Amino acid sequence: MKIHLHAGAALLALLPLAAQASLSYTISYVDPFNLVSAYRPQIDSHIGAAMGAWGSRLKNSASIEIEVRIASTLAYASGFSATSGYVGEYANGSLWQQGMAYEIATGVDPNGDDADVVIMLNPGYVAHQLWFDLDPVARTAPVGADRTDAMSVFIHEIGHALAFNGWGNGINGAPPAGYGSTWDQFVSYEGSNMYFNGPQAMSVYGAPVPITQGNNFHFGNSPASGRPGSDLANDLFNGWMFYNGQRYGISALDEAVLADTGTELAKQVPEPAGAALFMAALAGLFCARRRRRTAA
Numbered sequence: 295m296k297i298h299l300h301a302g303a304a305l306l307a308l309l310p311l312a313a314q315a316s317l318s319y320t321i322s323y324v325d326p327f328n329l330v331s332a333y334r335p336q337i338d339s340h341i342g343a344a345m346g347a348w349g350s351r352l353k354n355s356a357s358i359e360i361e362v363r364i365a366s367t368l369a370y371a372s373g374f375s376a377t378s379g380y381v382g383e384y385a386n387g388s389l390w391q392q393g394m395a396y397e398i399a400t401g402v403d404p405n406g407d408d409a410d411v412v413i414m415l416n417p418g419y420v421a422h423q424l425w426f427d428l429d430p431v432a433r434t435a436p437v438g439a440d441r442t443d444a445m446s447v448f449i450h451e452i453g454h455a456l457a458f459n460g461w462g463n464g465i466n467g468a469p470p471a472g473y474g475s476t477w478d479q480f481v482s483y484e485g486s487n488m489y490f491n492g493p494q495a496m497s498v499y500g501a502p503v504p505i506t507q508g509n510n511f512h513f514g515n516s517p518a519s520g521r522p523g524s525d526l527a528n529d530l531f532n533g534w535m536f537y538n539g540q541r542y543g544i545s546a547l548d549e550a551v552l553a554d555t556g557t558e559l560a561k562q563v564p565e566p567a568g569a570a571l572f573m574a575a576l577a578g579l580f581c582a583r584r585r586r587r588t589a590a
């Protein structure tokens with residue numbers, strides 16, 4: 295992975311540390327046939343550890359309601375915010391932040407007591423493919439060689455609820471006319487490939503970040519595809535494969551996407567003018583209109 299450290303990074307150690315934020319949470323299940331009852335303690339502990347992993351990187355705290363839906367209609371897993379929060383206007387129309395991120399940024403829960411985050415799991419995937427960690431915080435035991443690391447999956451899915459989502463299609467990244475997400479606003483298409491152009495993500499990667507063709511809201515493309523971004527194979531948000539036996543964690547690039555999409559990080563990072571304007575716009579907003587998420 296190409297990581298280009300900012301020239302000012304060495305100075306950051308001299309700055310006072312921000313207070314540690316935390317993401318508190320509740321977990322409820324929609325599992326009417328009790329297909330994952332035996333796994334609930336592990337799912338709970340992994341979601342908690344995943345919330346801790348993200349929370350430790352954030353400036354602000356929040357209390358997030360998480361709903362785990364067990365469904366055989368999807369093959370593996372998915373995660374998303376149940377709603378979005380209106381944060382302003384942009385070239386395509388109204389601009390919407392993922393509901394979880396909106397709540398973290400504003401302190402306003404955009405949908406009250408309803409679930410903020412939905413994590414969907416195929417029960418067979420849980421039972422036969424995921425590898426649950428005895429210590430999902432430490433993450434030191436060898437991952438089962440023939441299994442997918444469950445912590446990687448839960449961190450990834452919660453990341454979708456924070457930032458990696460929108461209404462843009464998988465071909466050119468364009469959302470429908472009139473609205474888009476804080477991710478969608480930064481997606482470009484040069485005729486054959488999509489790129490993420492958030493200023494902080496580009497600063498970390500050193501260039502516009504290739505988006506997975508056919509799987510928007512993810513980074514990179516497989517070497518076999520011949521498309522750009524094969525160097526992102528080990529990123530938590532690579533959009534083609536979680537290899538068995540391998541752990542994935544939150545990268546500097548993933549953190550930069552949070553910053554670009556309106557989530558303030560605990561660590562101090564250079565703030566581009568565009569981001570400063572965006573946060574100023576966010577601070578002035580009080581309404582929390584509902585919009586259902588429609589993209590995968």
Ligand SMILES: [Zn+2]
Pocket residue numbers: 450454512
């Ligand atoms: Zn994903």
